[in-house]
Structure formats: structure tokens, C-alpha cells
Amino acid sequence: MTGTGNKIVSYITLALFIILAPLLFPDYRTSLAALWLLIIVALTWDMTGGQMGYNSLGNIFFYGTGMYVAAVVGISLAYDVADYTNAAGGGIYKFTDAQYFTGMLVGSLAAGLFCAVSALILGWLLFGLRGPYFAIGTLGVAIAAGELVSNWDWVGGGQGIALPVYPYDLDQGKLFFYYLFAGLGVAVFAFCAWLYNTRFGAAINAIRDDEEKAEAMGIHTLRYKLIAWSMAAFFVGVAGAFSAFQLIHFEPLETAYQTINLGIFMVVCVLLGGKGTLWGPVIGAIMFHVFKEVTWTYFLGWQWVALGALIVVTVVYFQDGLMGWLKTRRPEWFGIRVEQKAAIAEAAE
Amino acid sequence: MDQIFGNLQLLFEFPAVNLEIIIQGAMIGAIFVLVAYGLALVWGVMNVKNLAQGALVIAGGYVSWWLAQRGMPVLVGIPVAAIVLALIGGACSGTPIDKFCRRHWRVAIVFAVAMTVVMFAGLYTTAPGSAWAAYEGVGRTFGTIGGIGLFGILVACGGLYGLVISRVIERDLFTSLLATFGIGIMFEQLMNLMFGSDTQSLRLDYDSFSFFGGIVNVPVAKLLAVIMAAALAIAVIIFMKRSRMGQAIRATAQDARAARVLGIDTERVYAFTFSLNAALCGAAGALVVLVWEIMPFYGIPYSVRAFVIVTAAGLGNLPGVIAAGIGIGVMEQYGGHIFGIGYQQAIAVLLLLLVLLIRLAQQRRNRQVLQ
Amino acid sequence: MSEHIIQVSDVSKSYGGVVANKDISLSVRKGGITGLIGPNGSGKTTLFNSIVGYHPIDDGSIKFEDKEISRLPVPEIARLGLLRTFQQTRIFSAMNCVENMLISLPHRKMTIMQMLAQNSKADHDRAAQLLDFVGLYEKRLLRSGSLSFGQQKLLEFAMALMNEPTVLLLDEPTAGINPTLINGLIDRLKRANSEFGITLFIIEHNMRVIMNMADTIYCLAHGEMLASGAPEDVQNDQRVIDAYLGAH
Numbered sequence: 001m002t003g004t005g006n007k008i009v010s011y012i013t014l015a016l017f018i019i020l021a022p023l024l025f026p027d028y029r030t031s032l033a034a035l036w037l038l039i040i041v042a043l044t045w046d047m048t049g050g051q052m053g054y055n056s057l058g059n060i061f062f063y064g065t066g067m068y069v070a071a072v073v074g075i076s077l078a079y080d081v082a083d084y085t086n087a088a089g090g091g092i093y094k095f096t097d098a099q100y101f102t103g104m105l106v107g108s109l110a111a112g113l114f115c116a117v118s119a120l121i122l123g124w125l126l127f128g129l130r131g132p133y134f135a136i137g138t139l140g141v142a143i144a145a146g147e148l149v150s151n152w153d154w155v156g157g158g159q160g161i162a163l164p165v166y167p168y169d170l171d172q173g174k175l176f177f178y179y180l181f182a183g184l185g186v187a188v189f190a191f192c193a194w195l196y197n198t199r200f201g202a203a204i205n206a207i208r209d210d211e212e213k214a215e216a217m218g219i220h221t222l223r224y225k226l227i228a229w230s231m232a233a234f235f236v237g238v239a240g241a242f243s244a245f246q247l248i249h250f251e252p253l254e255t256a257y258q259t260i261n262l263g264i265f266m267v268v269c270v271l272l273g274g275k276g277t278l279w280g281p282v283i284g285a286i287m288f289h290v291f292k293e294v295t296w297t298y299f300l301g302w303q304w305v306a307l308g309a310l311i312v313v314t315v316v317y318f319q320d321g322l323m324g325w326l327k328t329r330r331p332e333w334f335g336i337r338v339e340q341k342a343a344i345a346e347a348a349e
Numbered sequence: 350m351d352q353i354f355g356n357l358q359l360l361f362e363f364p365a366v367n368l369e370i371i372i373q374g375a376m377i378g379a380i381f382v383l384v385a386y387g388l389a390l391v392w393g394v395m396n397v398k399n400l401a402q403g404a405l406v407i408a409g410g411y412v413s414w415w416l417a418q419r420g421m422p423v424l425v426g427i428p429v430a431a432i433v434l435a436l437i438g439g440a441c442s443g444t445p446i447d448k449f450c451r452r453h454w455r456v457a458i459v460f461a462v463a464m465t466v467v468m469f470a471g472l473y474t475t476a477p478g479s480a481w482a483a484y485e486g487v488g489r490t491f492g493t494i495g496g497i498g499l500f501g502i503l504v505a506c507g508g509l510y511g512l513v514i515s516r517v518i519e520r521d522l523f524t525s526l527l528a529t530f531g532i533g534i535m536f537e538q539l540m541n542l543m544f545g546s547d548t549q550s551l552r553l554d555y556d557s558f559s560f561f562g563g564i565v566n567v568p569v570a571k572l573l574a575v576i577m578a579a580a581l582a583i584a585v586i587i588f589m590k591r592s593r594m595g596q597a598i599r600a601t602a603q604d605a606r607a608a609r610v611l612g613i614d615t616e617r618v619y620a621f622t623f624s625l626n627a628a629l630c631g632a633a634g635a636l637v638v639l640v641w642e643i644m645p646f647y648g649i650p651y652s653v654r655a656f657v658i659v660t661a662a663g664l665g666n667l668p669g670v671i672a673a674g675i676g677i678g679v680m681e682q683y684g685g686h687i688f689g690i691g692y693q694q695a696i697a698v699l700l701l702l703l704v705l706l707i708r709l710a711q712q713r714r715n716r717q718v719l720q
Numbered sequence: 721m722s723e724h725i726i727q728v729s730d731v732s733k734s735y736g737g738v739v740a741n742k743d744i745s746l747s748v749r750k751g752g753i754t755g756l757i758g759p760n761g762s763g764k765t766t767l768f769n770s771i772v773g774y775h776p777i778d779d780g781s782i783k784f785e786d787k788e789i790s791r792l793p794v795p796e797i798a799r800l801g802l803l804r805t806f807q808q809t810r811i812f813s814a815m816n817c818v819e820n821m822l823i824s825l826p827h828r829k830m831t832i833m834q835m836l837a838q839n840s841k842a843d844h845d846r847a848a849q850l851l852d853f854v855g856l857y858e859k860r861l862l863r864s865g866s867l868s869f870g871q872q873k874l875l876e877f878a879m880a881l882m883n884e885p886t887v888l889l890l891d892e893p894t895a896g897i898n899p900t901l902i903n904g905l906i907d908r909l910k911r912a913n914s915e916f917g918i919t920l921f922i923i924e925h926n927m928r929v930i931m932n933m934a935d936t937i938y939c940l941a942h943g944e945m946l947a948s949g950a951p952e953d954v955q956n957d958q959r960v961i962d963a964y965l966g967a968h
Contacts, residue, residue: 055523055526057526125706126705128709128712128713129705129709131521131522131523132398132522132523132525132526133660133705135523135526136398136526136656136660136701136705137701137702137705140653140698140699140701140702140705141702143649143653143694143695143698144695144698144699144702147691147692147694147695147698148692148695150691151689151691151692151695195836197838198835198836198837198838199822199825199830199834199835199836199837199838199839200835200836202819202822202823202839203823203827203835205812205815205823206812206823209812209813209814209815210810210812212794212810213806213810213811213812214823215794215795215798216772216794216795216798216803216804216806216810217798217803217823217824217827217879217883218795218798218799218801218803218826218827218828218883219795219823219827220795220799220827220828221795222795224835227832260534264530264534267527271527301542302538302542304534304535304537304538304541305535305538305539305542307534308531308532308533308534308535308536308538309531309535310531311527311528311530311531311534312513312528312531312532312535315517315524315527315528315531316513316516316517316524316528317516319520319524713793714776
């Protein structure tokens with residue numbers, strides 16, 4: 001009873017902190033929004049990577065595609081897209097408040113749905129690939145998409161797209177985007193917490209642990225893999241859409257399909273925190289964000305070397321992440337029983 | 350669209366253009382073959398998918414370029430690049446130096462940290478607006494000493510193989526993929542810091558052979574590079590067939606446990622294989638800098654192409670690797686000609702996806718998956 | 721037709737030059753227990769793998785409930801209700817026994833909405849009941865990887881029952897099990913057949929075991945069908961005795 005009571009108290013405290021954080025630390029609003037983005041992409045990466053054992057290196061594809069779909073849909077509600085991108089910028093074309101916000105809302109939803117559907121199609125093609133082939137294949141999709149989009153003039157080619165600026169006060173805009181990302185992050189977290197407790201969650205875990213056995217048990221492996229990936233893609237697509245409006249201007253290779261930045265960050269976050277756990281990606285994202293902010297501030301010029309070193313060290317020496325490490329150290333915290341005596345005593349009661 | 354049709358039409362109107370494209374593609378492919386064969390080796394023997402392949406190529410290119418900047422004859426760069434990259438790859442792994450470092454690992458760590466500090470302290474004087482700008486000369490010396498010291502201790506501890514790769518071989522395959530990805534990022538960024546992000550190249554001022562009224566051009570420099578790549582490939586084939594180490598490598602590739610039972614030191618085989626791969630990449634990079642240009646971030650295309658070739662050709666199949674390498678080179682040239690040069694990178698990646706999907710369909714017919 | 725649930729006709733399979741199965745024909749009677757015996761390397765497991773779809777066959781046809789399945793992939797065959805256990809047991813070793821059982825719920829009968837629900841009380845009860853049936857109830861909360869090999873085999877059997885298959889293909893169910901437990905296992909297999917109505921098709925090395933259970937027995941040797949019929953007939957067949965005791 002006190003257990004649930006404690007839980008409720010801690011969740012309320014956490015919620016208060018999430019709501020108050022940008023007001024308490026106004027200088028860090030953008031950085032905190034970036035942290036939420038990391039949490040979102042890490043949680044969604046873990047849906048397939050950690051829980052299902054399919055390590056995608058191409059989830060960034062959905063981020064970039066979400067950006068483009070949201071921008072194109074948002075613009076097309078008010079203007080002709082080709083004219084807009086030809087003029088290379090939002091400076092000339094004015095958006096009313098209503099146009100801005102409906103564009104964002106409809107664009108984000110469209111982005112999420114488009115990404116979910118493209119995950120179904122890509123997954124149908126790629127889910128026959130196992131292990132490293134899947135990772136390479138998805139990485140290939142992300143790289144190819146970036147290259148193709150940067151050659152596609154209708155969406156601005158290599159120049160990218162410049163979206164309208166947030167119509168009100170800039171500081172308020174930062175707050176607005178913080179809450180957008182925080183809301184999405186909390187939603188993704190709650191969604192994962194629910195999903196992993198369903199039969200579906202157990203089935204994707206079975207696919208991770210032994211896909212051949214899962215197939216032999218008659219589990220609809222392909223169907224579940226597609227559903228899991230398209231759920232992840234939906235959230236990443238929406239996050240990409242928010243980013244598009246937050247960043248105002250984005251271009252294909254460095255911002256949208258940023259394969260070696262965010263695309264690899266999300267994997268590192270999950271590995272740092274612990275694959276296949278609910279809290280692991282969140283904790284990992286926080287650890288990574290702090291590491292990144294510190295190196296970007298104090299080791300400017302060497303930050304990427306430090307990042308590469310972090311990846312190597314994490315992968316080689318600390319692959320189970322914080323949660324995995326705790327799991328082997330304190331299995332009882334996670335309700336795992338290995339000793340025979342404990343279980344027998346339990347059964348005798 | 351019109352442009353694409355125009356380009357296609359050109360191919361039919363002037364058949365010699367096809368010849369030019371095929372020759373250029375084959376020349377490019379010859380260098381890919383070296384990189385891909387290295388990848389096929391580490392993949393087949395130790396099951397490591399090396400995403401840092403391209404970074405090693407570019408590193409080899411910079412070694413050769415750096416030597417040429419200091420007045421060395423251009424061709425000397427090729428063997429030197431191979432040797433330096435072999436050292437980085439792990440040529441010292443398993444030797445007495447490595448064992449000494451491992452036994453006294455605390456000393457090695459202290460030395461490495463000290464060298465890092467010396468290097469950064471030295472570099473600090475050269476930073477713009479530094480308070481120690483007056484001591485820039487001394488700082489540079491310190492930076493160089495620290496850098497060489499750090500490089501030396503890392504090489505002595507077994508290089509990439511000893512420090513990273515040996516620890517990921519037995520782990521699940523995604524680990525090696527991600528670890529080598531991290532290595533690739535580190536290499537790119539270190540090269541960026543050392544050499545800047547400008548493109549660099551070494552031009553050999555030889556003529557070109559021209560045929561068909563200038564439509565088909567064969568630059569002597571590229572021809573030379575192809576010949577050297579071929580010579581290198583032949584040397585490696587003979588080595589793999591004839592030498593004891595070559596036999597041990599092939600045995601390990603077939604069944605590492607059986608090889609171990611028969612007394613083959615598989616650790617040494619792995620270390621050797623990885624440094625051989627690094628050396629091949631280094632040599633390929635030294636050739637690349639002769640015929641095209643390099644910059645720190647040009648590595649990824651080489652990794653991608655190496656993966657395409659190996660996936661298409663399969664492991665341990667050198668004739669297949671050669672055919673696939675040249676085929677990919679030609680296809681890329683055709684693609685670039687028809688769709689425009691901006692699509693060249695995309696075409697390489699799409700070829701990878703295409704090859705994966707074809708392999709997948711083949712496997713599905715056998716009721717199997719690709720793993 | 722409908723009396724025989726699995727019909728294998730003239731199936732051949734070779735690996736490179738090695739012929740593993742040559743013109744094998746057999747049928748499994750619905751509701752019965754059919755045995756497949758033969759010396760090591762006689763092609764029993766190859767035939768099993770052909771039936772459940774692990775590799776393509778070179779020639780012949782395999783029918784399950786009058787439906788051709790020789791070209792279907794593994795998961796589709798499993799979803800028809802044709803389930804197999806592995807010679808080297810395969811369980812989800814990181815999970816505990818109950819979780820293993822709950823994963824084995826018959827997914828082929830579930831809709832997406834049912835998938836997205838949590839496991840019901842009835843599912844938990846059934847899991848507990850089946851674990852009790854194989855004698856693993858006490859160990860239900862242990863990580864299944866920490867069980868002994870024999871217990872893992874029992875767990876795999878219970879998982880198969882949880883899946884409510886029409887036909888269960890068992891690859892050497894008694895191999896590696898403590899001899900004192902074998903009688904209990906035979907009893908459970910028989911009960912699974914009579915109480916749950918599951919058709920069993922069993923590869924077995926142990927002649928005593930299979931003679932006790934099966935109503936029809938097929939004997940393979942060198943990839944070819946040597947003999948078939950009621951247990952007594954096969955047991956007394958001179959060719960079978962030669963194959964088991966002979967020089968090969």
C-alpha cells in the first residue's frame with residue numbers, strides 16, 4: 001500500500017519538476033527541449049532495438065521525413081509549395097497565427113501517419129534481414145533518403161526549407177516548444193509503460209530472445225515487428241515535425257537526415273542507460289545530454305573525438321548500460337529470482 | 350526528366366562514351382576491391398563488420414599526402430601508408446611490447462594520460478587568443494611530442510585490435526558495428542583537427558592516352574594506380590594461399606574452435622587479419638589521393654561501397670569481390686552519367702539496398718533468412 | 721482422407737551429394753500417436769525439418785489437413801497448428817517459467833486488440849495448471865535458463881501444450897532426461913494425447929519408450945523407409961533389428 005503511495009508521490013514530484021523546470025531555469029529552455037527530443041528518440045529506438053532485438057541505425061529516417069512532411073503539409077495549407085521553396089524562405093510569405101498553428105497541428109499529425117505507413121512498407125522489405133544486415137540496411141535507407149531529398153528541388157534541394165517563425169514573443173516560443181516536446185515525451189513514456197505490459201510486449205521480447213523459437217510457436221513475428229516499428233516511427237515523425245517548426249530552418253543532410261548525429265546519439269543513449277528497460281533510455285538520454293553539453297562547452301573542437309570515444313567505451317566496456325549493470329548487481333530490485341531457495345520458500349507459503 | 354533522356358540518348362549515339370564510362374568505372378572499382386577485400390577478410394575471419402573501413406582509407410591517404418608535403422617521392426607513400434595503418438590496426442598486438450604494456454597496464458595508462466596532458470598543454474598555446482601565445486614554438490614541440498607519445502603507447506598496447514576489436518569479436522554483431530562506427534567518427538574528427546577540412550590531392554603530372562577523338566581518356570596516373578592495386582591484390586592472394594599465416598587465417602575462418610583445438614593461436618590470427626585489412630585500406634587510400642582527392646569526411650562512401658561489394662560477392666570469394674567491385678564501379682559511373690553527379694552517393698547506397706533485397710529474396714526461396 | 725492429418729508422399733531431400741531422405745512416404749493418423757525411429761543419421765530430424773518448413777524439399781509433397789505445406793515458411797506452418805519441439809531444447813531462457821508459458825498462448829487465434837491487452841486471470845490459471853501438469857509448478861518463478869536440461873525439456877513441452885496445437889511434433893522428448901523420470905513423461909505424453917486431444921508425432925531413440933506409446937511406427941534407415949506398421953510388427957521385423965544392431 002505504501003509502495004503505491006510512494007510511487008504516486010514520486011510521479012507527482014516528477015510531473016511538477018517537468019512542468020516547472022523551464023520556468024526555474026529559463027536560460028536552459030532550448031537545451032531542455034533538446035533533452036526531451038533525445039528522450040523521445042531513445043525510447044522509440046528501444047521499442048525495436050532493446051525490446052525486439054532489431055537494432056535499427058535508420059530511425060533518423062523518420063525524424064527527417066517527419067520534418068519534411070510537416071513542413072510541406074504546413075506550407076501547402078497556405079501556399080503553393082514549389083513557389084515557396086523557390087523563394088527560399090519564409091521571409092516573403094506571411095503566415096497568420098491561425099495558419100501557423102493549424103499548419104503545425106495538421107503537419108505534425110500527417111508527419112506521424114506518413115512515417116508510420118512508411119515504416120510498414122520499409123519494414124516489409126527489410127525485416128527479413130537479421131542482426132547486422134538490418135542495421136546496415138536501415139542505415140542505407142537513411143543515407144539514401146538524405147541524398148535523394150537534397151537533390152529534390154520541389155522541397156528546396158540542398159538548401160532545405162525555411163518555415164515561418166513562432167508568431168509571438170521568442171521566449172514564449174521557447175517555452176511553447178519545451179512543453180510540446182515534454183508532452184510528447186511523457187506520452188511516449190506512458191505508451192511504452194503500457195505497451196511493455198501487454199501480450200504484445202511479451203511477444204516482441206520473445207522475438208528478441210529467440211526469433212526462431214518464436215516463429216516455431218506460431219507468433220506472427222513479421223506482423224508484430226511491423227507494428228512495433230511503425231509505432232516507433234509515428235512518434236519519431238511527430239518529434240521531427242516539432243523540430244522542424246522549432247528550428248525554423250532545416251536542410252537535408254545536416255539537420256533532417258543527420259545520420260551520424262542524432263541517428264547515432266539515440267543508440268548511444270539507450271546503450272548508456274540500458275537496453276530493453278523502460279527507464280534505461282530516459283536515464284541514458286539524461287546522461288548523454290549532460291556529457292554532450294559539457295564537452296560541447298569545454299572541449300570545443302574535440303567534442304566529436306570525445307563522442308566517438310564515448311561510443312567506443314560504452315559499447316566495449318559498458319554495453320549493458322546503467323540499468324543492465326544494476327540488474328546483474330541487484331536482480332531482486334527487478335523481481336528476478338535465480339536462487340532456488342527463494343522461489344521454493346515462496347511456493348511453500 | 351528530359352535531362353535523363355538526353356543523357357541516355359548520348360549513350361546510344363556515341364558508343365565510345367560507354368567505353369569511357371566502363372573504363373573509368375573499372376578503374377574506380379579496382380580501388381574499391383582492395384577495401385572490400387579487406388572487409389571480406391575481417392568479416393569472414395573474425396565476424397567483425399568494420400564500419401571504420403572508409404576512415405582507414407582516408408587515414409592512409411593523409412599519411413601519403415603528409416609525406417609528399419615533406420618532399421618524399423609520391424610512390425613511397427604507398428608502402429609507408431600501409432605500414433602505418435598496419436601499426437594502427439594492431440600489428441603490435443601479441444608481440445612482447447604489447448605483452449609488456451599489458452603486464453604493466455597501470456604504467457601504460459599513466460604514460461598515456463601524461464602524453465595527453467602534454468599534447469593538450471602544447472596545443473593550448475597555439476589556440477587563437479591564448480595567454481601563452483608567446484610560447485607557441487615550444488608549445489608546438491610539446492604538442493608533437495605528446496601526440497607521438499600517445500600514438501606510440503596506443504600502438505604498443507595493440508592498436509585498434511588490442512584496444513577495441515579483440516573485445517567485441519565474441520559479442521553480438523551489433524556491438525562490432527557500433528564500436529567501429531565510433532572508431533570511424535574518432536578518426537574522421539582527429540584527421541579534421543590535424544589536417545583541416547579542405548580537400549587534398551597529389552597530382553602525378555603524367556599524360557593521358559586518348560582514343561576516339563578525345564571521348565575516351567585514360568590518364569596514365571590512374572592506370573598506374575590500377576596496376577598497383579592489382580599487384581597488391583595478387584600479392585595478398587599468393588600470401589593467403591602459400592604462407593603459413595595465410596593457411597591459419599583460412600582455417601580460422603572456417604572454424605575458429607577447431608583451429609584453436611589444433612593449436613592455432615587464433616588471437617594472433619585475428620590481430621594479423623585486422624592489421625592486414627588496415628594495411629590494405631592504407632594502401633588503397635594512398636592510391637586514392639593520387640587519382641582523386643581526400644578530406645576527413647570522405648570515408649563513408651568507401652565503407653558503404655565495401656559493404657555493397659562484400660554483400661553481393663559473399664565472404665572469402667576473391668574473384669567475386671573483384672567482379673562485384675568493378676561492376677559496382679561501372680554501375681555507379683553509369684548512374685552518375687544518367688542521373689547527374691549529385692546522385693552518385695545515393696546510387697551507391699541504393700545499390701546496397703538492392704543487393705540486400707536480392708539476397709533476401711534468394712534466401713526466402715530457401716525458407717531461410719539473411720543473417 | 722481426413723483420417724490422416726499429415727500426409728508425406730515421396731519426399732526427397734539431399735544436402736549437396738548426401739541423400740538424407742529418399743522417397744519417404746508416411747501418414748500421421750488424427751488423434752493418434754505416431755512414432756518415427758531409426759539409427760543415428762537415418763534422416764529422422766531432416767524429415768521433421770522438412771515438414772515444419774526449415775528447408776525446402778527437393779521432391780514430393782507434404783500435406784497438413786489436406787493443404788500443401790511443403791513451400792510455406794516456418795511461422796505460417798506453425799500458425800496452422802502444427803507445432804514442434806527441438807532436440808536441443810529452445811526456451812526463452814532470460815524469462816521465468818510463467819512468462820515462458822504466457823508467451824506460448826495461441827497467438828494464431830488472437831486479434832490485434834487481444835494482443836494489446838494484458839494477460840487475463842484465465843491465462844495465468846492455465847499456465848499454472850499446465851506447469852503443475854509437467855511438475856514444474858514449484859519452479860514457476862525461477863529464471864528458466866537456470867533450470868536443468870530435463871526440466872527445460874518439460875517446460876518446452878508445457879509451452880507446446882499451452883499453444884493448443886492440433887499436431888505436436890516431438891524431437892526425442894526423452895533424450896537427456898533422467899531415466900527415473902521417463903515413465904512420468906511417457907504418462908504425460910499419453911495424457912496430452914487422450915485428455916487434450918493432441919495428435920503426437922514423435923522421433924524417439926529409446927525403443928522401449930516408443931513401443932509403449934505409439935500406435936503406428938515408421939522406421940527409417942539410410943534415408944529410406946525401412947518398415948512401418950504396428951509396434952509389435954516393427955519390433956520383430958528382421959530388417960529393423962539388423963539396422964539397429966548391424967554394422968552401420
